[in-house]
Amino acid sequence: MEAVNADVRLIAIDIDGTLLNQRSQISDANHKALRRARERGIEIVLVTGRRHAFALPIARELGFDLWLISSNGAVTRSLQGELFYREVMPARTARELITHMDAFRGHAVVTFDGEARGAVVVERVEQVHASIARWMEKNEPHIARISPLEDALVSDPIQVMYCGTIERMTGAEKHLLLARITGEITTLKTEYVARDLCMLDVLNGGCSKGHALERWAQYRGLNREQVMAIGDNYNDIEMLSFAGVPVIMGNACEELKQNGWEVTLSNCDDGVAAAVEKILGADYSVLQK
Numbered sequence: 501m502e503a504v505n506a507d508v509r510l511i512a513i514d515i516d517g518t519l520l521n522q523r524s525q526i527s528d529a530n531h532k533a534l535r536r537a538r539e540r541g542i543e544i545v546l547v548t549g550r551r552h553a554f555a556l557p558i559a560r561e562l563g564f565d566l567w568l569i570s571s572n573g574a575v576t577r578s579l580q581g582e583l584f585y586r587e588v589m590p591a592r593t594a595r596e597l598i599t600h601m602d603a604f605r606g607h608a609v610v611t612f613d614g615e616a617r618g619a620v621v622v623e624r625v626e627q628v629h630a631s632i633a634r635w636m637e638k639n640e641p642h643i644a645r646i647s648p649l650e651d652a653l654v655s656d657p658i659q660v661m662y663c664g665t666i667e668r669m670t671g672a673e674k675h676l677l678l679a680r681i682t683g684e685i686t687t688l689k690t691e692y693v694a695r696d697l698c699m700l701d702v703l704n705g706g707c708s709k710g711h712a713l714e715r716w717a718q719y720r721g722l723n724r725e726q727v728m729a730i731g732d733n734y735n736d737i738e739m740l741s742f743a744g745v746p747v748i749m750g751n752a753c754e755e756l757k758q759n760g761w762e763v764t765l766s767n768c769d770d771g772v773a774a775a776v777e778k779i780l781g782a783d784y785s786v787l788q789k
Contacts (some may be wrong), residue, residue: 507744509542509543509720510543512713513544513772514547514730514736514739515546515550515558517752518771518772520558529773535564537780545713546566546567547569547573549570549571551571553619565578569713572688572703573703573707573713574588575658586658589660591653597679598649600676600680601675601676601679604662605623605624607662607663607668608623609628609662610652611659611661612657618642625645662699663697665698666696669698676702685704686708690733693753711738713729724743725745727745728746729746730764732752736748737759749767750763750769751766
């Protein structure tokens with residue numbers, strides 16, 4: 501069977517809220533659709549806000565070789581650990597950021613590109629744990645507590661994340677705009693209304709999923725019309741804007757659905773499989789404006 505869109509040679513997929521269902525699992529339908537795409541010669545890349553090490557177990561579940569764009573575009577690395585690209589935030593910038601955001605340091609998480617304890621650093625556990633307890637538990641072997649947080653900046657971090665309730669992070673986002681270093685950083689937001697959870701990932705200026713995907717596509721010799729991207733949240737906007745075939749999940753907020761992108765089913769209803777099968781030529785009529 502010929503694919504409907506034979507131009508698509510690369511599919512970039514977000515993990516949380518997109519590839520994973522409400523039980524944080526890859527559904528059988530999603531798994532089969534991605535294997536079919538792979539068999540047709542289409543490259544699959546996972547593009548996530550997760551750290552590389554935290555995304556690895558999900559990538560390995562797919563059962564085929566692929567590359568991961570992690571930490572919202574800061575790191576591109578293979579399943580085997582081969583590094584293609586890494587963008588760090590200068591320690592000086594991170595230090596000034598943390599000082600400026602002093603009122604929110606209890607919500608801060610500093611991430612470094614590593615696997616050992618200290619790859620993730622917090623100053624105060626309580627507020628972070630209250631917001632993302634499950635994440636803290638799964639990342640526990642990599643987490644170090646250092647006070648003051650600035651003392652952890654003996655090398656350049658990948659990012660500084662602030663997490664908390666939507667109301668609290670709305671305040672943090674507004675305060676970030678007052679920082680002297682706004683021209684040196686990029687802030688990407690991920691929001692889960694049902695959980696009253698917002699995460700603000702602060703990275704080096706210009707760093708995003710979209711820029712990383714564009715860099716990878718160029719390396720593969722592909723133009724944007726040959727790239728499909730599937731996402732569900734604010735931190736996917738740059739990736740979806742770059743892709744020639746952007747698809748947003750049915751579980752995304754209404755604001756994001758107003759960007760003119762195709763809308764697939766939700767992550768609870770195998771939305772990734774529906775979008776991919778349409779590209780492969782299956783008779784799915786689930787994508788709608």
